[in-house]
Amino acid sequence: MKKIFGIILALAVFAGIFPVQQTEAKTKIYPTVASGTLVKSTSDGEIDYSNTADGYVMVKYKKATSKTIKAQLVGPNGNTYTYTLRANKYEALPLTEGNGKYKVSLFLNVSGNSYAIVMSETISVTLSSQFAPYLRANQYVNFTQSTKFVKKAATLTKKCKNDIAKVKKVYQYVIKKFKYDKKKAQTVKAGYLPDLNKLYKQKKGICFDYAAVMTAMLRSQGVATKLVIGYTGNAYHAWINVYSKKKGWITGAIYFNGKKWKLMDPTFASTGKSSKSIMKYIGNGRNYKAKYSY
Numbered sequence: 260m261k262k263i264f265g266i267i268l269a270l271a272v273f274a275g276i277f278p279v280q281q282t283e284a285k286t287k288i289y290p291t292v293a294s295g296t297l298v299k300s301t302s303d304g305e306i307d308y309s310n311t312a313d314g315y316v317m318v319k320y321k322k323a324t325s326k327t328i329k330a331q332l333v334g335p336n337g338n339t340y341t342y343t344l345r346a347n348k349y350e351a352l353p354l355t356e357g358n359g360k361y362k363v364s365l366f367l368n369v370s371g372n373s374y375a376i377v378m379s380e381t382i383s384v385t386l387s388s389q390f391a392p393y394l395r396a397n398q399y400v401n402f403t404q405s406t407k408f409v410k411k412a413a414t415l416t417k418k419c420k421n422d423i424a425k426v427k428k429v430y431q432y433v434i435k436k437f438k439y440d441k442k443k444a445q446t447v448k449a450g451y452l453p454d455l456n457k458l459y460k461q462k463k464g465i466c467f468d469y470a471a472v473m474t475a476m477l478r479s480q481g482v483a484t485k486l487v488i489g490y491t492g493n494a495y496h497a498w499i500n501v502y503s504k505k506k507g508w509i510t511g512a513i514y515f516n517g518k519k520w521k522l523m524d525p526t527f528a529s530t531g532k533s534s535k536s537i538m539k540y541i542g543n544g545r546n547y548k549a550k551y552s553y
Contacts, residue, residue, distance in 0.1 A: 289394050292310065303378065304378045306365070308380070314354050314386055314391030315351045317352075319348060320365060326367055330366075334356030335356050353393075355392045355393075363382065393485050400478065401453075401475075402475040406456060408459055426482060437463060439463065455472060458471075471486060484501050487553075489551070490550065
């Protein structure tokens, strides 16, 4: 009887009456929240540094305004990171320079290129892990459980046995499905931030978009990934770095061909159709000079 039932069930599955359930890789979303435990607040702005151990600080300008709002973060290495904020909305800013003191400031545009300081706070940071800032969403890499690229990453990597296999799957998907948007590159304005769900529909973007998409997909699968902005030659550019347990941080993003590690750059590989000359350029780390990481 059991054997007959098994045959009937198998035929039903084959016929589509009882479809086989497709499993997905486990998506890992580490939240960024304003917990309210440690807060510096004024009538105009707020800095919530409750979760610095997890690699981020939350900032908000509390009043409605049409003026430009800026946040500035100076890390222990002395680098200055500047962000454009939206009014009355918390933004997560990553603490990517490791342990030490960070100065967080809010500014409001008063006229032309002049800004007035709204508030400032210096905080001491001890990260729970060096990877903490590179596993979470932030203003530059903004994703949630429902982000379409995140869902796609789960489907793509469901059979992957390790992080490097995930990197390869995501990389191949991005360079095949995404196209470089030359018009956008010529018209993009300062303060631009990638909207991942819009990019999923458009299937095209600039280097910043390529890097943000791949970073979000990999972080959602628990792969520590840096979105890096810097220079290739004299051109301002964005790419990714990925962490490997065997090799540590590998700059310029990575691809493992089974014998050796190679640098990879999703934008150049896509636009250059992975030609020999393009891959040779990508493979030379001296062509990349990092300035900021997010």
